Amino acid sequence: MTALRWAVLILFAFLVNAPVIATLATSLKPPGEIMGNPGSG
Amino acid sequence: MSEVGFETLRAPQLEGFGNFADVLRDEAFWDSLGFSLRFGTLTAVLEVALGLFLAVFLAPILQRHAWLLAILTLPMMVAPAMMGLMYRLVLHEFVGPVPHYLLAWFGTSPAFLAPGNVFWTVVVIEVLQWTPFTLLLFHLAYGSISGEIREAARMDGAKGWWMFRRVEFPMMLPTFGVALAIRFIDGVRVFDNIYVLTGAGAGGSTMSLPIYIYTSFFRGGNIGAALAASVLFALASFLILALAWRFAQRRPA
Structure with missing residues (x-):
């Protein structure tokens, strides 16, 4: 049951923070790549 | 706007409830009111149900590791307008990571902001x-x-579900009512994240009442109608809240 609780917690944390994570990932890319394809990869 | 001078304020010519009649005849007003009520109700119920389940289910972990709450509550620190912009990027048809990976893994990706899907998209974003x-x-x-x-x-x-149903939940009932009311109020008055994400949506499909008032005022120049709609919105809000609090007072705590 504890493992299930941790799995739910991690999934929920990922879902609610998805745009924050995507923004963080994009902020780490060089400007050229962001202009070319900001979202993927 | 630029043609409105102080003379108007000095010698007003009132036309009674003409602006209110115009608003009540406007189909877009009723559509936006319906959207706001549906959106407010649905998001409030989903948020409260999900929040209650997670709080109880994750209690053993969260009580031991309180710092995890900082991660879980991080989205609340983001301004709703910024959240709308972030999701605009995340869900973008051509450059967004969500459509990109859905396409890569499953070979298809729904158009999240298309008229048929956009209501549920904004509901999920608000709930998240x-x-x-x-x-x-x-x-x-x-x-x-x-x-x-x-x-x-x-x-x-008492144990398990019986303990929750008969002991714990009744003690959390006041919190339940307050959470439902706050989230309903926030849902009904939703403006910035939806406006940034979709505008008013295709065919006004995501036009909430505040967006209707804003577009009537600033885009349409129908200042009288916009203000009449604002007054109606305030009156409706007062009535709903008065009924809600009266109902809440009747419930045993």
Whole structure:
């Protein structure tokens, strides 16, 4: 049951923070790549 | 706007309830009112249900590792307009990571902002941003239930679902009502994240009442109608809240 609780917690944390994570990932890319394809990869 | 001078304020010519009649005849007003009520109700119910479940289910972990709440409540720190911009990037048809990976893994990706899907998209976004708020409220309410009460209930044979249904939930009922009311109010008055994400949506499909008022005022130049709609919105809000609080007072705490 504890493992299930941790799995739910991690999934929920990922879902609610998805745009924050995507923004963080994009902020780490060089400007050229962001202009070319900001979202993927 | 630029043609409105102070003379208008000095010698007003009132036309009674003409602006109100115009608004009440406007189909877009009723559509936006319907959208706001549907959106407010649906998001409030989903956020409260999900927040309550998560607060109770994750209580053993969150009570031991309180710092995890900081991660879970991070979306609340983001301004709703910024959240709308972030999701605009994340869900973008050509450059967004969500359509990109859905296409790569499953070979297809829904058009999240298409007229048929956009209502559910904005509902999910609102629920994801504000469920942490209800989770936080229920976490505090759940943690504040006295250990002695739980112990007494256990001695009477209560456990599991029965304990939650008969002992814990009734003690969290005031929090439940407050969370539902706050989230409903926030849902009905939703403006910035939807406006940034979709504008008013295709064919006004995501036009909430505040967006209707804004577009009537600033885009349409129908200042009288916009203000009449604002007054109607305030009156409707007052009526709904008065009924809600009256109902809440009748419920045993």
